[in-house]
Amino acid sequence: MISKKPIRRREDRSDxxxxxxxxxxxxxxxxxxxxxxxxxxxxxxxxxxxALLYYYFKSKQGLYAAAVENVAARVVENALTGFDPKYSAxxxxxxSALNHFDxxxxxxxxxxxxxxxxxxxxxxxxxxxxxxxRTAFAPLIQKMREAVETGTRTGELCRMDWxxxxxxIFGANVFYFLSAPxxxxxxxxxxxxxxxxxxxxxxxxxxxxxxxxxxRVAGAKLADRILCEMPMPRVTNVQARIEDxxxxxxxx
Amino acid sequence: MISKKPIRRREDRSDxxxxxxxxxxxxxxxxxxxxxxxxxxxxxxxxxxxALLYYYFKSKQGLYAAAVENVAARVVENALTGFDPKYSAxxxxxxSALNHFDxxxxxxxxxxxxxxxxxxxxxxxxxxxxxxxRTAFAPLIQKMREAVETGTRTGELCRMDWxxxxxxIFGANVFYFLSAPxxxxxxxxxxxxxxxxxxxxxxxxxxxxxxxxxxRVAGAKLADRILCEMPMPRVTNVQARIEDxxxxxxxx
DNA sequence: TACTTTTAACTAACCAGTTAATCAATGATA
DNA sequence: TATCATTGATTAACTGGTTAGTTAAAAGTA
Numbered sequence: 001m002i003s004k005k006p007i008r009r010r011e012d013r014s015d016x017x018x019x020x021x022x023x024x025x026x027x028x029x030x031x032x033x034x035x036x037x038x039x040x041x042x043x044x045x046x047x048x049x050x051a052l053l054y055y056y057f058k059s060k061q062g063l064y065a066a067a068v069e070n071v072a073a074r075v076v077e078n079a080l081t082g083f084d085p086k087y088s089a090x091x092x093x094x095x096s097a098l099n100h101f102d103x104x105x106x107x108x109x110x111x112x113x114x115x116x117x118x119x120x121x122x123x124x125x126x127x128x129x130x131x132x133x134r135t136a137f138a139p140l141i142q143k144m145r146e147a148v149e150t151g152t153r154t155g156e157l158c159r160m161d162w163x164x165x166x167x168x169i170f171g172a173n174v175f176y177f178l179s180a181p182x183x184x185x186x187x188x189x190x191x192x193x194x195x196x197x198x199x200x201x202x203x204x205x206x207x208x209x210x211x212x213x214x215x216r217v218a219g220a221k222l223a224d225r226i227l228c229e230m231p232m233p234r235v236t237n238v239q240a241r242i243e244d245x246x247x248x249x250x251x252x
Numbered sequence: 253m254i255s256k257k258p259i260r261r262r263e264d265r266s267d268x269x270x271x272x273x274x275x276x277x278x279x280x281x282x283x284x285x286x287x288x289x290x291x292x293x294x295x296x297x298x299x300x301x302x303a304l305l306y307y308y309f310k311s312k313q314g315l316y317a318a319a320v321e322n323v324a325a326r327v328v329e330n331a332l333t334g335f336d337p338k339y340s341a342x343x344x345x346x347x348s349a350l351n352h353f354d355x356x357x358x359x360x361x362x363x364x365x366x367x368x369x370x371x372x373x374x375x376x377x378x379x380x381x382x383x384x385x386r387t388a389f390a391p392l393i394q395k396m397r398e399a400v401e402t403g404t405r406t407g408e409l410c411r412m413d414w415x416x417x418x419x420x421i422f423g424a425n426v427f428y429f430l431s432a433p434x435x436x437x438x439x440x441x442x443x444x445x446x447x448x449x450x451x452x453x454x455x456x457x458x459x460x461x462x463x464x465x466x467x468r469v470a471g472a473k474l475a476d477r478i479l480c481e482m483p484m485p486r487v488t489n490v491q492a493r494i495e496d497x498x499x500x501x502x503x504x
Numbered sequence: 505t506a507c508t509t510t511t512a513a514c515t516a517a518c519c520a521g522t523t524a525a526t527c528a529a530t531g532a533t534a
Numbered sequence: 535t536a537t538c539a540t541t542g543a544t545t546a547a548c549t550g551g552t553t554a555g556t557t558a559a560a561a562g563t564a
Contacts, residue, residue, distance in 0.1 A: 031375035036287035121433045123283040171427030172419045181373045185385045203413045211463035
């Protein structure tokens with residue numbers, strides 16, 4: 001933003017504008033949905049002419065697909081960290097819960113896009129769900145299943161349905177962020193304030209610790225230890241949040 | 253559908269067409285979103301002229317608002333059943349979890365609309381969230397909070413953050429239905445098959461029973477008892493499911 | 505007749521996608 | 535190394551189909 005040295009090499013320049021378009025597209029699609037998004041708005045926010053969108057991504061659909069893939073790729077990389085075999089099964093689960101929370105926190109657009117894709121998929125159109133599923137989702141729940149099964153076999157965890165564990169972990173996190181706008185109206189706190197987020201994150205893991213483990217106290221202790229080792233990431237996405245804020249102001 | 257006796261009274265006739273429009277609108281908006289929905293399609297599916305939509309509901313936005321309110325109203329009525337003071341705090345919570353599951357199951361459109369409204373709300377525009385919040389959401393979580401607090405005071409429930417309980421209960425249910433289309437790709441089962449639904453519903457309550465209660469075994473037993481008293485409702489919405497099916501076929 | 509409900513046909517705006525022309529690196533040539 | 539055709543990147547202006555919303559008249563009911 002600040003450095004104004006013009007890019008000389010043609011390729012680099014083109015790459016950069018493509019990235020700019022993609023960033024703008026992710027923002028637009030995640031806040032307005034596929035049909036609500038406006039190509040003019042994307043072009044304007046990427047500071048390029050609208051025709052460029054079609055030059056690089058042939059159609060609105062194409063741009064949308066590229067946007068979804070782009071965010072998905074960013075997610076996949078760190079989805080499986082935490083399943084290091086040096087950890088016990090229970091620890092893997094708690095770590096993946098934290099991982100999931102942090103991922104939603106740092107990549108909010110992904111969540112919006114994913115939810116919208118889910119609705120689209122349910123009402124018939126193929127969309128990107130199958131791809132997302134194969135690349136991001138399937139490997140993760142497979143790992144979780146294995147962890148629950150070994151955990152119950154060794155007696156570390158309570159005897160329980162592995163799917164229910166998946167639903168509990170993901171569900172609580174997803175619902176937290178999903179319901180945040182509404183909760184904002186209910187509670188005397190701002191759900192996206194760093195302090196509140198941090199506390200929520202801790203409580204969620206502690207809850208899992210005492211809900212999943214045979215030895216409740218040991219589970220809670222383990223949760224505390226992991227929390228020390230995995231501090232909450234800083235939310236770097238400041239620019240987007242500022243833009244959000246202004247968009248909000250304008251429409252009030 | 254079958255009975256063809258024409259309605260004589262003007263008022264009744266008008267009422268009925270309004271309802272037909274509203275039903276069609278709910279279907280259209282919940283599958284396509286506000287901006288994806290087409291007024292022509294709503295009119296056609298309600299078997300009225302498009303101008304009637306504007307006669308009764310002045311604008312697309314107005315129709316949308318009416319649709320959301322309509323579904324919300326249906327939800328509110330049975331949200332608070334289960335908080336009968338004759339039950340213990342723990343029982344209230346388990347019952348409300350089942351209630352919530354059944355509500356999503358029988359009124360799927362509400363969920364879609366609500367989620368879309370949540371995204372809309374986050375990205376600035378007021379929408380119906382504040383209304384929905386006051387009428388449906390706030391009273392419910394208030395009751396849940398009270399239940400958790402009395403439950404922990406009496407020692408029936410584990411000492412835990414009441415909000416975390418809310419997130420766990422709602423989260424698991426919401427996430428089950430939200431992720432169902434994706435899970436369909438992951439699992440060898442159809443998540444909307446009555447048998448699968450029934451099993452999931454049971455496991456979810458049993459999980460809560462042993463996660464929330466100080467006495468895990470007692471919690472699980474209570475869950476079983478409640479499950480007997482609250483059998484899964486039949487999904488009456490056959491027409492919508494058939495239409496869904498056909499819509500799906502067409503777009504493949 | 506007087507009033508409400510419903511319709512066919514229309515319009516104005518919007519918006520995805522196109523076109524043809526311009527601009528600026530690049531690399532070949534003398 | 536100065537020149538210039540080539541090619542990729544970018545734009546302003548346009549187009550045509552779509553869609554929310556209107557109007558004026560017809561049909562139905564009290």
